[in-house]
Amino acid sequence: MRFLVARCRVDYVGRLTAHLPEATRVIMVKADGSVLIHADGGSYKPLNWMSPPCAIRVSPGEADGDVEIWTVENKAGETLVITIHDILHASEHDLGVDPGLVKDGVEAHLQALLAAQVERLGEGWRLVRREWPTAIGPVDLMCRDGSGLAVAVEIKRRAEIDGVEQLTRYLDLLNRDPLLAPVRGILAAQEIKPQARVLAQDRGIECVVLDYDEMRGHDDPGTRLF
Template sequence: MRLVIAECSVDYEGRLRAHLPRATRLLMLKNDGSVLIHSDGGSYKPLNWMNPPVNMHVLEGEKLTQSSQFTELADPEIQQLWTVQAAKSDDRLLIKIYEVIGELSHDLGIDPGLVKDGVESDLQRLLAEQIETLGAGYTLVRREYPTAIGPVDIMARDANGASIAVELKRVGDIDGVEQLTRYLELLNRDPLLAPVKGVFAAQRIKPQARTLAEDRGIRCISLDYDAMRGVDQSENRLF
């Protein structure tokens, strides 16, 4: 992990264009290749970012002034020019560094992963045992399916043999949809799995999360935790 506090401006070029004017920000470079730009506000969400795989080039000093790319962006105050280019698309970030205020690098080691609370772990176990809850003909591949960015809660196959990635939450919110989206982007790069479809499953799914998921082609399923563990038999309810 490398953290750089710098006065910088940022331009995103790709499917759309975005510009962050000159200001002091935190630049976060992770060992997985991701690059994130944070401000001192906006909670946890970065102002802009680039997901791996990416190629990053840094120009400074004499190489910077001699670069044809810098000629177009010439500014004598720029000390460094970072170009973060997506490996599989035309998307890129141009980060112009005017002053490096502070910098820290540290190896965080291997993360043990998120430890789910009791309800989420039980939901995962129960859904794996009752995989037909997702639909007739569904079969379980495995729980905690490993990926480079963390384990997928459940991998399954539908009646047609298509791969299904399932993200489980007690309360489904936008963060969970974003997490599943990242898994799907990575899994669909594997020709042995692609195309991989997503299922977002939770006891309760917030309306905004459901709207975002369905807009991305992700199916949403509400799970009855008590019914799945045999505590509350829905057919015996009066109301």
């Protein structure tokens, strides 16, 4: 990885065109050729960047005071031109391969936990399968309730209006199947936005709020699904 602090101008031409006027910025060049240009603020998103894989061509500066011009191009033909006026710092570092991030608490985990604890949805409920396939995508959980009726369950970390739309499409489709119909719908989430709740009720979809910590507390590692 190369690390530069330099006064520079930047021009991106690709999915859009964008320009950065001359200022002092950080330029990171990763081993895979990707380039990040950061200012001393904002969040993790760079001001400008080029995603790998890409090639960097360095040529001498044209205008007075420009040290060099970097032309970074990727396979899609997008280009990032960095005109370097002044280099304040430059260093190179060997980092090696990163073992990567271990995550916990995402939707997949919620789904695995609820699949193992479908009785949270009602007494006598049983899981038919996770990722029940349909022509328009998989239903998160397909269950049977206490009386044997089919129930499609859509799981979200935070349920918003598009989650209701998604489940509505599934239910429309599933209810055309005489072997399944009638199919109930349940929207299960750690948090359900008011608008989503209103739309769900309007469409006869039940809402269930999941307590992630409590579900994890009842998790049995021996029967864990991943």
